[in-house]
Amino acid sequence: MDDGFELRGTHQKGEGVFATRAFEIDETVMVGVIDRELDRNHAHASQVSAERFVLHGGLVSKVNHSCEPNCGIRLNASGAHDFVARAPIAAGDEITFDYAMRNYSVDYFPARCRCGSRRCRGRITGWRDLPAQRKADYHGLVAPYLLEIDQTRTARPPAQTAAANPPVGRVAWWCRSAL
């Protein structure tokens, strides 16, 4: 069966997930399924709330980061992350999202981001470090808990926000050879 995407090797970034047909804006490209809950964060974890980490099944965990992604995240009824097109996707395009749409903070390798987009911000950062304009660009297509953290932090005086830092969300950059 053709799901509309498949895993392929790339020259620059190791494996990636590529569209095998066109998708329109706002169309669900990949349906997220939670494989299992994790009792703590680890390399392949997806952060789905301030304190909850899961492992997504299928190819969702293989989708690469881009600073100019063609997909965003939408929470589905199962609590998993669907990838939804935020730009038209043609057959053969790599499916990408911004790790900052999912992880509040990111432990990144000292190497620079190699997404190659015109809007590359140089390194892969989490939501915490995303410029306000970029947050606005991603409106509606990020994990909802990120917005809740922002609201909580702006509602609290600075002395308390330092103590209320949520757990760090790691991304699996070390699983992707060139990131």
Ligand SMILES: [Zn+2]
């Ligand atoms: Zn980049």
